[in-house]
Amino acid sequence: MSAVEPFSRNPNLIAPHYQHAQVELKLMLTGHVYQAVPDVAKAGYAEHWQCLSKYGNERVDIELEKTELVRQGFAQLVESQPGCIALAASVHELFVRFLSCLDYDKRKKIITTTGEHPSILRQLVRCQDLGIELVLLDPAPASNxxxxxxxxxxxxxxxxxxxxxxxxxxxxxxxxxTLMAPCASLGIELFIDAYHSVNVLSFSVAEHNLQQAFVVAGGAKYCQMGDGNCFMHVPPWRDFKPAVTGWFGVFDPNLDSPSAQPLAYADAVGQRFDGSTRDMLPYFRAVKVFDYFRQQQLTPELLHDINHHQLSTMAVAFSQLDLDPKVVRLSTSVEFMGGFLSIKTPFATALQAHMRDIGVICDYKSEYLRLGPAPYLCDEQLLDCVEALRESVAAL
Structure with a gap:
């Protein structure tokens, strides 16, 4: 029996661990946007409430412990070091802090694409008004x-x-x-958004030679933690001093004066990009989810294999429908897709709406209908979703 087989059969091996989300009863293909949170996370809510209501200043020690466990969890996930991991509620917060550590005195050009997430792209477009030269490349084709x-x-x-x-x-x-070496040779900082890779594709900062890059991702999608848990790998051994700096960015806020000049920064390079007072509930929740993934041996390698199997299962079933490619077609082969099945169609809006009406939740962007599975869905559910797509195309 292959490692993937227990997740493909009905009932799926881990589906019973998502009773509150009722994943066995739903056809949810938005795994690339939000995956269901496992039931164990509920204990994090209770623990957080007890911490808030039972303790006074002592709760800070508990919260710091949870913070470090989350830092360690993300570091292990992407083969980084805890001292290189900065934490924030959103990628946007981390990106703004990244922008604030750059040296704008001699250089003004930033290269990106028109396909970046709005958290990043909107901020960069606004920076043009502040004198930044923005080179906007077409993201397609992604292959070159x-x-x-x-x-x-x-x-x-x-x-x-x-x-x-x-x-x-x-x-x-x-x-x-291949990006890091030429960027480093020219003194160019490299910022990589890996949100759609972490915990679903085979990805790590070591594997992709990105130890000296800034790499962001978070917990709302494939990590199943819900919102409020984002992180950034910060290149080690460098003396970054972000201009946007909260009181968490200091070595010891009880000993170091915020008015001291030069401004003190933490020894750990990741902590320098931490922010300030934040809602700690996401961290209590994340610790429970990290524990759950370890107990179930849901490693990034296994999750990659599950996702590839699920995309292949849907792609084969879709191809067997023999639909008019002018109406709907796979946008590329599964080998080149990320964590969701990408279907190109001029009718993406109508198809998504019809599929929703008959019980299949997916989403779309532009001319791409996006079907994102999750490891708690069985093959039978995935095939039902493809059949729903056939019905929706027929309804056009």
């Missing part, structure tokens, strides 16, 4: 995007901001591992 980025590097380039998976089409960006 890195080549096109490299062609635009020069001595005036301040940073490159890129995703490992195109936000709209879901196509993987190949050869990201």
């Amino acid at each position: 995007l890195v080549e096109r980025v490299l062609a635009n590097l020069d001595d005036d380039t301040l940073a490159v901001c890129l995703s490992t998976v195109d936000h709209t089409s879901g196509h993987q960006v190949w050869e990201v591992d």
Whole structure:
């Protein structure tokens, strides 16, 4: 029996652990946006409530312990070190802190694509009004995007901001591992959005030669933690001093004066990019989910294999429908897709609405209908979703 088989059969091996979400009764294909949170996370809510209501100042020690466990969990997930991991409620917070550590005195050019997540792209477009030269590349085709980025590097380039998976089409960006060396040789900072890779594709900062890059991701999608848990791997051994800096960015807020000059920063480079007082509930929840994934041996490698099996299962079933490619077609082969099945169609809006009406929840971006499975769904559910797509195409 293969390692994937217990997740493909009905009942799915882990589906009973998501009783509150009722994953066995739903056809939810939004795993690339939000996956269901396992039932064990509920204990995190109770623990957080007890911490808030029972303790006074002592609760800080408990919260710091949870913070470090989350830092360690994300570090292990992407093969980083806890001291290199910065934490925040959103990728946007981390991106703004990244932007604030750059040296704008001599360089003004930032290279990115029009397909980045709005958390990043909206901020960069606004930065043009502040004197930044923004080079906006077309994300398609993703297969040669890195080549096109490299062609635009020069001595005036301040940073490159890129995703490992195109936000709209879901196509993987190949050869990201070749970016760091040429960027480093020119003194260019590299910022990688890996939210659509972590815990679903085979990805780590070590595997992709990104130890000296800034790499962000978070818990709302494939990590099953819900909102409020995002992280950034910060390059080690460098003296970053972000201008946007909260009181968590200091070595010891009880001993170091915020008015001291020069301003004190933490020894751990990741902590320098931490923010300030935050809602701790997501961290209590995340610790429970990290524990659950370890207990169930849901490693990134296994989750990658499950996802690949699920996409392949849907792709084969879709191909057997023999639908008119002018109406609906796979946007690329499964080998080039990220964590969701990407279907190109001029009728994406109508198809998504009809599928919703007959009980299948998915989403779309532009001309891409996006079907995102999750490890708690069995093959039978996935095939039912493909049948729902057939019905929806017929209804057009």
